Amino acid sequence: MTLAGWIQIALFCAIVLALVKPLGLYMTRVFTGAPTPLSPVLRPIERGLYRLAGLDEAHEQHWLAYAGAMLVFHAAGFVLLYGILRLQGFLPLNPADQGAVAPDLAFNTAASFVTNTNWQNYGGESTLSYLSQMLGLTHQNFLSAATGIALAVALIRGFARASARTVGSFWVDLTRCTLYVLLPLCIVYTLFLVWQGVPQTLGPYAEATTLEGAKQTIALGPVASQVAIKMLGTNGGGFFNANAAHPFENPTAWSNLIQMVSIFALGAALTNVFGRMVGDERQGWAILAAMGVLFLAGTIITYGAEGAGNPLLNALGLQGGNLEGKELRFGIPGSALFAVVTTAASCGAVNAMHDAFTAIGGLIPLVNMQLGEIIVGGVGAGLYGMLVFVVVAIFVAGLMVGRTPEYLGKKIEAREVKMAMLAILCLPLMMLGLTALATVLPAGLAGPANAGPHGFTEILYAFTSAAANNGSTFAGLTGNTPFYNLTLGAGMLVGRFFVIIPALAIAGSLAAKKTVPASAGTFPTDGGLFVGLLVGVILIVGGLTFFPSLALGPIVEHLAAGAGQTFAAAGN
C-alpha cells in the first residue's frame, strides 16, 4: 500500500461525489418529463417512436401492467439476441468469419445480457462477429441498463406518491432513459476512450510481424462504443475475453479511473433522484452514506490484502504485493479499487483476474455481490435493492420501539415486508442452492481449474455473480459447458426477475397508501442513526446467510496460505 494508491482512491471518491448532484438533477428532469437542454434534438425522435408504437405518453400504468410490459419487452429482446447469435455466420460484418454460437452458449449469453449480468462464457474476439457485438450486445447493454433505471424510478414514484394507482409508464421511462441519459453520455465517453487508445473500427484484425519475426494477429473492432455503455450501464460484458484488463479496452491509468467513475456515476446519482422526487434530498444522501460506509470498508480490506501480497510468493522473495493477474499500468491500487467497484455495482467488468487475487482480496468482491449489489449497485438495480433493505431496516426499527414502522410518511406494513423478504431470499436460494448442486454433480465438479477451497470459491463466485446479475468471474472456472451455461443462465433470470417483481409490488402498494404526517414518534431517516441501522441490517442479513459458504472458501484458503499449504489439482 502506498500513499499514491490512497490518493488515487480518494480522487475516485471525490469525482463520483461531485457528479451526484448535477447528474441527479438532470435525471430527475428527464423522468418527471421536464424539458432538458437536449430536448430540441431528441424530442422529435421520442415522439416519433411513441406515435409508431401507438402510445399515449401521458398514460401511466398500474404496477402489474408496468411489470407485464417489462417482461414482454425482455422476452422479445431475448429472442432477438438469441437469433442474432445463432445466425451470425450468415449475417454481415463478420470479418473474422465466426460461425454460429452453440445453442447452450447462445442461451447463456442471451440470458446474461437481457438481465444486465453480462457473464462472459463467450470468448469475445474468438467467438463473436462485429455485428453480434454491436446489434446483439451493445443494444442489450443499453436496454437492460435503461430497464434497471426505469424500475428504480417506478419504485421511487411508489415512495413519492400518495393515494395513487399508477407508478409511471414503462415505455416512456425506457425510451427517455435510453435517449436522454445513456446515449448522450456514451457519445462523449466513447470519444474520450478512443482518444485514450481504445480502437473503434470495422476493419479486419491486424496482422503484424513482431520484432523477432513472429506473426501476431491483433484483434480489433468497434470496441470503444461498446466499452462506454458496458461501463455506464454497469453491464460489464467485454468486447475481448480479458475484458477491461485488455489494453484495447482500458489502455491507460486515466481510462481506468474514468471507467471506475462511470460504473458508479449513474447509480450514485439515482440516490439523489430519489431524494429529489420524495422531496427531501437528505433522504438520498443518507442512503448514499450507507453505501459509502460499506464501500470504503471493502476497499480498505481488498487494497490491504492485495498490497500485502500472497504469503506463499512472498516467501520466495517477491516484494510489493500481489501483481499476478494484474496489469502493470493500473498497479495494485487501480486493480483492487476496480474489483471492489465492479462488484459493488453489478458491473462485472474486470481489469484484473479476480481468480488470482489473494484469498481475502477475492473475498470482498464475493461479499459485495452476496449482499445483493446494493453498494451503489447496478444502474437502478442497486437503488431498488437498497430500498428493499430500507424496508426491512425500518421494520426492525419499528419492532424495537413497538410502533408501526413508517418511511417517508408511508406506513410499512405486512405486505411490504413480505415482498422485501421475498426479494432478499431469492438471491441466497439461487447462489447457495446452485453452488450446492454443482459441488455434488460430476458436471459441476468438472468446472473449477483450481483445487481445494479455491475451486469451491470459483463455483460459489460463479453462481453468486450470475444470481446477483454481476457477471464478473473467477475466470478459472470452465463455464462454457452445457451444465454451467444452463444453470448459470437460470440463476441470472431468477436473480433478476424475482427481485424486480417484488420491488414493483412494493412500489404499487406504497403508491396507493396515504401519507401520514411526521410526529414526535417518527424515526428520522436522514441521520447517522438510520445509516448505522441500515448498514447493520445489511451486514447481519448477509452475514447470517453467507458466512458458512465464505468459511468453506476464501477464509479456509487464507488460513491455509498463511500456513504455507497448497492444493494440487488432480491430474497435476
Next chain:
Amino acid sequence: MLRHLRPTLVLLTGLTLVTGLAYPLAMTGLAGALFPAQAEGSLVRNADGTLVGSALIGQSFTSPRYFHGRPSATVAPDPADSTKTVPAPYNAANSGGANLGPTNPALIDRVKADLATLKADNPADPVPQDLVTTSGSGLDPDVSPEAALFQVPRVAKARGLSEDALRALVAGQIREPSLGIVGERRVNVLALNRALDLAPMPAQQAR
C-alpha cells in the same frame, strides 16, 4: 399481454437500430475522423511500412538481445486437436490470464522456475515481481523500470553493448504516473526494443 406487443416491437426495433447500429457506426465515423491512429488500434509501422504491432499490445520476446515483457498465459487452439489449447504467449486474438489461485502449487512452481532462470542472467539484483507474474490480459505492454534495468546485463552481453548506455536508453523510456499520482511508473517494452534496434550504441569496452 397482447396490448404490450405493438410497443414492444416498435421500441425494440427502433431503439435497437439507434443504439445497436446508428450509435456504433456514427462513433466509428467520428472516431476515425478525430483520432484516426487510436481508432485503428495505435498500430506501429517500420519506416518501410511493415506492421510491427500495436503500441498498446505487448508482444513475445524470447531472444536475449531484446528486453522481455511479463510472462503471458494466453493460449491458442492446438493444431493437432481443436478441443485442446496450447500455450501461445501474447496471442492478441485470444486474451486471457493464467487463473491460477494463490494456493495453487502450479503458480508457486512456475514462479520458482522463472526466478531461477532470471537469477542466472543477473545474480546481483533482486528480481522485480512483474517479471515472474502473468498479467490479466496476457498482453501487458509494460514492465516496471526496475524490470527493464534488471535485464540490462543480459542484453548488454548479447549485443556487446555497454551497460551504462543501455541504462540511459531505459531511463529515456520511463513513463511517470500522470500528474504524479494516476497510474504507475512503467516502460513500454516494444518502444524500448525499437529504440534499442534504432539507436547507435557505443560498443562495450574490451576487457
